[in-house]
Every structure is written in structure tokens, then in C-alpha cells.
Amino acid sequence: GSSSSVIVAGIELANQLANLQLSDDDKLDIATKIEGHPDNVAPAIFGNLVVASYVDEHVNSIVTEFPECAFVAFIPSYELKTSDSRGVLPSDLSYKEAVAASSIANVAIAALFAGDLVKAGRAIQGDMFHERYRQKLVKEFAIVKELSGQYGAYATYLSGAGPTVMTLAPQDQAEALKTTIDGLGLDGETFILSVDKAGVVVD
Secondary structure (H helix, E strand, C coil): CHHHHHHHHHHHHHHHHCCCCCCHHHHHHHHHHHHCCCCCHHHHHHCCEEEEEEECCEEEEEEECCCCCEEEEEEECCCCCHHHHHHCCCCCCCHHHHHHHHHHHHHHHHHHHHCCHHHHHHHHHCCCCCHHHHHHHCCCHHHHHHHHHCCCCCEEEECCCCCCEEEEECHHHHHHHHHHHHCCCCCEEEEEECCCCCCCCCC
């Protein structure tokens, strides 16, 4: 998401200096054209949970509150190039697989909108689009996922293309989970994060 943050900051800087009076939707249109997709620029602009699509150069987005939970991020010390992470993905999915994968994604989003982290977590961990291909690239994934389950985690998944391993956990279990992950002596750092609800802000 670093490239997205830079893009959004640049657009906001131009907006302020030139008094362009851009709406958030205007900023999203510009940022998406630069980035090529709205996946990261949309939440950088709006904050919270954003569901967005970009088809035929037209952006659609919906913003809502993310359910209350903690994000426990294990960040390996090594880099995983996006090109390598994309390289393990199949070029095609069968129609049957695509329908199944889409239905799982739909349930994940609907459950998040409904505030049901249990159902959302099951759907997130059932992803069929990318994670089953990329997990092998992050050797710590399996052990963090197994450990997180012992602390009532809702889901453990790869953040974007990786290598960060993200866990959605009950807020009252986050510190204990972080301490336990740290105690494994893995090659990386663990952080407890929260959702940015403000998006881009000018002070």
C-alpha cells in the first residue's frame, strides 16, 4: 500500500495547493487511473472498509465501518516481490471455480457489513482466488495461523500479495497473541494495528 499512500498524498497536495476542491470520489477516480486499481487507494482516501471495483475505466465504491477487532500483523524481515507473488497464480480458473470463489468472497463482504466476524473469518480463510497458491511463499504462515486459532482468531490471511501475515483477533486477545508469536523467535516483527477510520486528512 505504500505506492497508494504516495499517490493519494500527491493528489491531496495538488488539491490543497491549487484549490481544486476535489471530492473524495474525484480523488478516487484520479488515484485509480494512476494505480491501475482501487484496492489500496480507496481505503487510503476514505478510511474504514471500502469495497470497490474498476471496470471499463469506471470506479464504483462503497464505504462502511469495519467491525471492532484487532489486526495482529506478523511482518517477515524478508521481501516478497509482487511479481513473484503474482507469478504463482494461475492464468485461468474454470467457470465452476470462479463461481465458487466469487460466492465465498461475497459472503466475506456481506458478513463484514453485517458485523459478523465469525462468518467473515470462515469465508476469508476459504479464499479460492489467491491464497492457496501464495501460502507456500511465506513459510511462517502456517504456524502463525495455527497459533492464532488458539486465541480465538477470526481469520489469518496474507495481507495483499504478502509476505505480511495478518490475523483478525478479538481485541482482548491481541496482546497475548502478539506475545506468543514473538516468543516463537521467527524472523520478523509483530504489530497490533487498528483500522484507520479517517482516510486522508489535512492538518
